[in-house]
Amino acid sequence: MLQTAKKTIQIEIKRQDPEINNGESYNQIYDVEVEDWFTVLDALIKIREEIDGTLSLRCACRASICGSCAMRVNGQAKLVCKTKLSVVEKNNKILVEPVGNMPVISDLVADFKPFWDKFNAVEPYLKPEGEVPEGEYLAPNDDMVHLVGVMNCIMCGACVSDCTVLEVKDNFLGPAALAKSYRFIADPRDGSQFERLQNLEKDGGIWDCTRCMQCVEVCPKDVDPMERIMSLRSKSIENKIDKNYGARHAKSFTDLIKNNGILNEVLLILRTKGLFNIIELAKLLPIAISAQLAGKRPPFFSHSSKNKNQIKKIFKKLEDK
Amino acid sequence: MKFAFFPGCVSRGACPELYTSTVKISGILGIELDEKALESASCTGAGVLQEKNQLLGDTLNARNIALAEKQNLPILTICSTCQGVMSQAEYRLENEEYRAQINETLADEGLEYTGKTPTRHILWIIVEEIGEKKFKSLVKRQLDGLRLAPFYGCYLVRPSKALKFYEKPERETCLEDLTEWVGATVVDFPGKTACCGFPIVTINEKASLKMVGNHTSTAKDLGADAMVTPCPLCHLNLDQYQDRAAGMMKRKIDLPIIHVPQLVGLALGLDPEELKINKHVISTKKLLTEISLKP
Numbered sequence: 190m191l192q193t194a195k196k197t198i199q200i201e202i203k204r205q206d207p208e209i210n211n212g213e214s215y216n217q218i219y220d221v222e223v224e225d226w227f228t229v230l231d232a233l234i235k236i237r238e239e240i241d242g243t244l245s246l247r248c249a250c251r252a253s254i255c256g257s258c259a260m261r262v263n264g265q266a267k268l269v270c271k272t273k274l275s276v277v278e279k280n281n282k283i284l285v286e287p288v289g290n291m292p293v294i295s296d297l298v299a300d301f302k303p304f305w306d307k308f309n310a311v312e313p314y315l316k317p318e319g320e321v322p323e324g325e326y327l328a329p330n331d332d333m334v335h336l337v338g339v340m341n342c343i344m345c346g347a348c349v350s351d352c353t354v355l356e357v358k359d360n361f362l363g364p365a366a367l368a369k370s371y372r373f374i375a376d377p378r379d380g381s382q383f384e385r386l387q388n389l390e391k392d393g394g395i396w397d398c399t400r401c402m403q404c405v406e407v408c409p410k411d412v413d414p415m416e417r418i419m420s421l422r423s424k425s426i427e428n429k430i431d432k433n434y435g436a437r438h439a440k441s442f443t444d445l446i447k448n449n450g451i452l453n454e455v456l457l458i459l460r461t462k463g464l465f466n467i468i469e470l471a472k473l474l475p476i477a478i479s480a481q482l483a484g485k486r487p488p489f490f491s492h493s494s495k496n497k498n499q500i501k502k503i504f505k506k507l508e509d510k
Numbered sequence: 511m512k513f514a515f516f517p518g519c520v521s522r523g524a525c526p527e528l529y530t531s532t533v534k535i536s537g538i539l540g541i542e543l544d545e546k547a548l549e550s551a552s553c554t555g556a557g558v559l560q561e562k563n564q565l566l567g568d569t570l571n572a573r574n575i576a577l578a579e580k581q582n583l584p585i586l587t588i589c590s591t592c593q594g595v596m597s598q599a600e601y602r603l604e605n606e607e608y609r610a611q612i613n614e615t616l617a618d619e620g621l622e623y624t625g626k627t628p629t630r631h632i633l634w635i636i637v638e639e640i641g642e643k644k645f646k647s648l649v650k651r652q653l654d655g656l657r658l659a660p661f662y663g664c665y666l667v668r669p670s671k672a673l674k675f676y677e678k679p680e681r682e683t684c685l686e687d688l689t690e691w692v693g694a695t696v697v698d699f700p701g702k703t704a705c706c707g708f709p710i711v712t713i714n715e716k717a718s719l720k721m722v723g724n725h726t727s728t729a730k731d732l733g734a735d736a737m738v739t740p741c742p743l744c745h746l747n748l749d750q751y752q753d754r755a756a757g758m759m760k761r762k763i764d765l766p767i768i769h770v771p772q773l774v775g776l777a778l779g780l781d782p783e784e785l786k787i788n789k790h791v792i793s794t795k796k797l798l799t800e801i802s803l804k805p
């Protein structure tokens with residue numbers, strides 16, 4: 190028979206029940222005897238079945254296909270069925286909390302309504318153009334292969350849980366919905382690319398992302414939502430949907446490096462906001478003055494690279510690739 | 511230990527104190543900085559250029575690294591963002607085909623990227639290369655009693671694959687470790703690996719300010735005397751926009767944000783003024799009194 194090693198792990202769980210503790214969350218610690226092959230989910234199920242039947246959690250397939258069991262383990266969102274206990278425990282302890290950025294229904298079960306609302310907001314279905322074909326809408330294989338990665342999304346919400354912008358801005362569409370939107374915008378059969386991109390330019394869309402890479406780090410399916418958001422940004426600029434600070438920032442940044450090799454922060458701000466945008470520039474004045482008083486204002490004519498021409502040459506060669 | 515010094519745009523622009531303090535501590539730490547090797551280098555693209563064109567961004571970074579390789583020197587960075595962007599490029603350049611494609615462009619200038627000496631942030635070099643024992647032997651001023659909240663900057667923590675955390679697990683806690691080596695106490699808080707909000711400050715100031723306010727006020731309320739960061743972009747946002755963030759929250763925060771080389775400099779016994787610690791928007795006076803140093 191297979192030999193396995195047992196040990197006891199302290200599992201601290203953030204709990205919350207509308208009928209207990211006035212609905213406030215509280216942490217409860219369980220000592221659980223586990224096998225060395227246990228996943229975090231195995232341990233949680235053991236608690237529910239053998240120690241405390243009141244613990245709420247959500248899971249179904251136990252094989253990282255259904256996307257039901259995203260939770261925070263030691264502060265980071267994970268699919269607990271895919272997470273070996275031995276990998277995450279530190280000094281025989283772990284902390285399990287519900288996903289972030291969504292309201293908690295009970296213990297480790299969150300209300301995914303905001304997640305689905307945003308998903309629906311990007312119209313996650315094909316909107317083809319032209320005559321309806323007799324059979325399926327066909328697409329060449331080569332045009333679809335690069336979408337396989339993004340189609341791997343199992344809608345687990347891990348990325349949404351840990352997105353740093355969603356923590357401070359409720360109306361951000363977030364990594365999962367934006368990745369899904371990319372899936373249709375990049376589909377050659379879809380006919381509403383332009384309108385979709387126009388919608389994503391609005392407040393709460395693609396330009397809200399800080400590129401913090403949390404979604405890239407936590408996604409259990411390597412969907413790489415941030416990379417999709419960046420592709421949406423460049424598609425948006427290609428389609429001349431670029432009269433916003435985000436697009437202007439990206440374009441000015443690129444131009445400054447192209448021409449100077451390195452960055453001039455003053456020019457970047459001026460060009461992003463617009464040289465004649467007096468109102469916005471006036472708002473920046475107090476910041477500039479306090480920096481100046483501290484002796485921190487960046488020099489207007491900043492350094493440049495010693496070999497600007499070579500850098501320009503590289504830009505010329507690759508900028509349209 | 512000799513390195514090709516990559517100061518980045520910010521330490522030569524809005525954060526000159528970072529440049530100065532780096533140069534000051536390097537001598538004492540036995541780090542020789544070659545400032546000539548990368549004179550014709552470009553900006554890393556800071557992730558912004560990569561939004562539009564990853565191949566172009568990776569080519570520019572490969573070129574910078576190849577310039578250092580030509581002098582047989584590894585690169586030293588002092589910015590989480592520069593470091594992260596270069597580590598990500600190096601990670602993608604491990605692919606042979608991709609490397610060959612990029613080297614084709616570099617050949618025009620007689621350069622070749624090999625990737626044999628990975629780029630490192632000065633914080634990593636201190637922790638990995640100099641190490642606890644040697645570093646502690648150089649400490650002249652124990653910063654006992656000082657309570658410091660770490661703030662890494664996204665690019666020095668994610669994506670962990672490109673930053674090689676699996677090979678070098680010490681990178682995950684390097685800032686806390688260094689804080690303990692100088693005798694200070696770590697004020698741990700969940701925001702330490704979060705985003706400072708800098709990338710969207712000109713695009714969506716309110717959301718950015720909320721991030722600044724949340725991180726600095728949480729650390730302050732946990733008793734931090736200052737926050738320490740290896741990223742000048744985080745420094746800019748957390749320092750320059752802190753008052754505005756405090757105003758939005760209708761409270762006082764007043765948490766000095768210091769650069770890693772300034773912290774190291776204080777511990778090495780350097781004068782605060784040499785480290786330009788007085789050149790911040792949020793005053794460091796109280797902090798310096800705390801460690802009985804005249805501001």
Ligand code: SF4
Nearest residue numbers: 352398399401402404
């Ligand atoms: S990279 Fe953008 S979408 Fe992804 S977690 Fe960060 S802010 Fe959210």
Ligand code: SF4
Nearest residue numbers: 342343345346348408
């Ligand atoms: S993108 Fe990844 S983390 Fe986000 S919902 Fe889809 S599978 Fe989950």
